[in-house]
Amino acid sequence: MRKILMMATAVVLMAGGALAAEVEVKMLNKGAEGAMVFEPALVKVAPGDTVKFVATDKGHNAETIKGMLPADATPFLGKNGEDVAVTFDKPGIYGIKCLPHYGMGMVAMIVVGAPGNLDQAKAIPQVGKAKQVFAKLFEKLEASKTAAK
Numbered sequence: 602m603r604k605i606l607m608m609a610t611a612v613v614l615m616a617g618g619a620l621a622a623e624v625e626v627k628m629l630n631k632g633a634e635g636a637m638v639f640e641p642a643l644v645k646v647a648p649g650d651t652v653k654f655v656a657t658d659k660g661h662n663a664e665t666i667k668g669m670l671p672a673d674a675t676p677f678l679g680k681n682g683e684d685v686a687v688t689f690d691k692p693g694i695y696g697i698k699c700l701p702h703y704g705m706g707m708v709a710m711i712v713v714g715a716p717g718n719l720d721q722a723k724a725i726p727q728v729g730k731a732k733q734v735f736a737k738l739f740e741k742l743e744a745s746k747t748a749a750k
Contacts, residue, residue, distance in 0.1 A: 623651045623686070626709060628661035628699060637702040639663070639709035643738050645745075646689060648714050653686040654679060654697075661699045661707070663687075669696030669725040671718050689713040694722040694742075698731065706730030710738045 624644055632638040644652060654663035663685055665676040671693030679685030681701070689695065692714030699707040708731045716722070727735050
């Protein structure tokens with residue numbers, strides 16, 4: 602009986618890992634929403650899913666915005682011009698920026714599970730055009746929550 606229980610546990614654990622998804626976000630000089638963008642800029646994933654930030658065009662990186670992530674989450678910093686894959690384990694909203702183009706509005710929002718830190722994320726001050734882009738992303742997030750009801 603113990604052996605069967607151990608095998609069943611192993612199967613469940615392996616299946617859980619197989620269910621995790623990987624979403625690709627491109628870092629672009631020019632995209633559907635304009636210049637210097639992450640595409641898509643709003644991504645919803647489940648805890649344990651991976652987001653791969655792809656340096657399609659040179660000169661971009663992806664990194665978390667200080668304070669714009671769940672309190673117990675680990676920030677990340679991708680290198681300029683390189684892809685970075687991040688597995689998001691903690692539920693909440695993560696603000697992402699391309700440091701060289703942050704003021705130009707090159708930001709993204711990753712929503713992992715339930716966005717429990719919504720008010721905290723909205724309260725983080727933004728620079729330049731990033732403020733406008735995040736306002737639109739928060740509007741899209743609210744609209745998607747309303748549509749889901």
